[in-house]
Amino acid sequence: MNISYIHGICVKNDAISNSIRDEINWLNSEGNNVVRLYAHTCDYKDLPFNQVNSLRDVVFDNHFQSSELVVFHFGIYYPLFDLLYIVPKRAKRMVVFHNITHKEFITVENHPTIDMSFKQMANILFADHVVCVSQTNLNVLQAAGIQVPATVLSLAVHINVQAPEAKPSFTDGIVRLAFIGRFVSSKGPGELLEALKILLQRNPAIHLRLDMVGNLSFSDSALLQEMGKTIVSLHKSFGEHLEITIHGNASEQIKAKVLHDADLFVLPTYHEGFCVPILEALASCCKIVTYNNSNTPAISGGFAHLVPTGNVEALSSSILEVIQKITSTDWYGKNADSYVEYKNRTSLYVRNFNPENTKRRFLKFIEKFVHLSSYP
Numbered sequence: 001m002n003i004s005y006i007h008g009i010c011v012k013n014d015a016i017s018n019s020i021r022d023e024i025n026w027l028n029s030e031g032n033n034v035v036r037l038y039a040h041t042c043d044y045k046d047l048p049f050n051q052v053n054s055l056r057d058v059v060f061d062n063h064f065q066s067s068e069l070v071v072f073h074f075g076i077y078y079p080l081f082d083l084l085y086i087v088p089k090r091a092k093r094m095v096v097f098h099n100i101t102h103k104e105f106i107t108v109e110n111h112p113t114i115d116m117s118f119k120q121m122a123n124i125l126f127a128d129h130v131v132c133v134s135q136t137n138l139n140v141l142q143a144a145g146i147q148v149p150a151t152v153l154s155l156a157v158h159i160n161v162q163a164p165e166a167k168p169s170f171t172d173g174i175v176r177l178a179f180i181g182r183f184v185s186s187k188g189p190g191e192l193l194e195a196l197k198i199l200l201q202r203n204p205a206i207h208l209r210l211d212m213v214g215n216l217s218f219s220d221s222a223l224l225q226e227m228g229k230t231i232v233s234l235h236k237s238f239g240e241h242l243e244i245t246i247h248g249n250a251s252e253q254i255k256a257k258v259l260h261d262a263d264l265f266v267l268p269t270y271h272e273g274f275c276v277p278i279l280e281a282l283a284s285c286c287k288i289v290t291y292n293n294s295n296t297p298a299i300s301g302g303f304a305h306l307v308p309t310g311n312v313e314a315l316s317s318s319i320l321e322v323i324q325k326i327t328s329t330d331w332y333g334k335n336a337d338s339y340v341e342y343k344n345r346t347s348l349y350v351r352n353f354n355p356e357n358t359k360r361r362f363l364k365f366i367e368k369f370v371h372l373s374s375y376p
Helices: 015-028 055-059 079-086 108-126 135-143 189-202 221-241 252-261 276-283 312-326 339-353 355-371
Strands: 002-006 034-039 049-051 069-074 092-097 129-132 150-152 175-180 208-214 242-248 264-267 287-291 304-307
Touching (some): 002 015, 002 079, 092 108, 129 135, 175 312, 189 221, 189 312, 252 276, 264 312, 287 312, 304 312, 339 355
Parallel strands (some): 002 069, 208 242, 287 304
């Protein structure tokens, strides 16, 4: 079967690109598929890739014209998404929807792109089927009046971390917190710092270490400068009771080390279409504290302490509540509230998202979608 994939880019450290790469490799592994990606740029030399500059570069390509399936991924405006209107009649048209970040969560200069994204989202009406990576994303489409036949299929999560037998805090008494995400206001890094300030002002005997991991290329430079000043002030106020490190553009090894050592993962995010870091944190046996919105309740699988979005006081209180639990005798034991039992339960949950399970579900869906006259 000839299959065409369409997207603007396929680059490293990008969730949509990672999903595209997974799907193409899975389809190619079947042996009877010939898959080609059409995009402006691609970082992965292992992918069958046609570099294109305009819609006509795709439309007049023989492989595209002979495709039985054309797959588009969509999470932000890109001109090639308008090809959905002119897919060859013999081909099934599928869109994988990753949601769109709302304007209130990004800087003003990016608002026009978000406006174009929501307008272009209407193209999905021309798809034969839409795959949403979470129920949250499907709800967004339905609320917008897009009633295309739909299926929810999770992303594959390549988790290169493993929970330790014990956390370093078990021996040195320093509670370690981790934050992973872009340094932008919608991820709440500033609110996390404020929450820790409130916590330590009220509980000065606690020793904390916070490691913050994020891609600087996709972060807000002004916010990073502000965070730097806040961190200096916090270090002066609390001395050895608080250590904060920002790991900009950290390697996978550094990120894995941060999660391996962390007792608690805190993400005061305002919007998530999926949220891989929560799964990585659970795989590392971290307790989770996050704002209660979008996909965070679903992706955390009942393991998170969910905080009203934007309530920094409640965020601080939840962090303190978790600290009290993970420094109690129950946490070090073997009962239902122990680290050992939590590790067993989170390990089982995260297994649902491993690539092999996701691959099996995806290929089964494609087989039915392409060969049945209607699906589901």
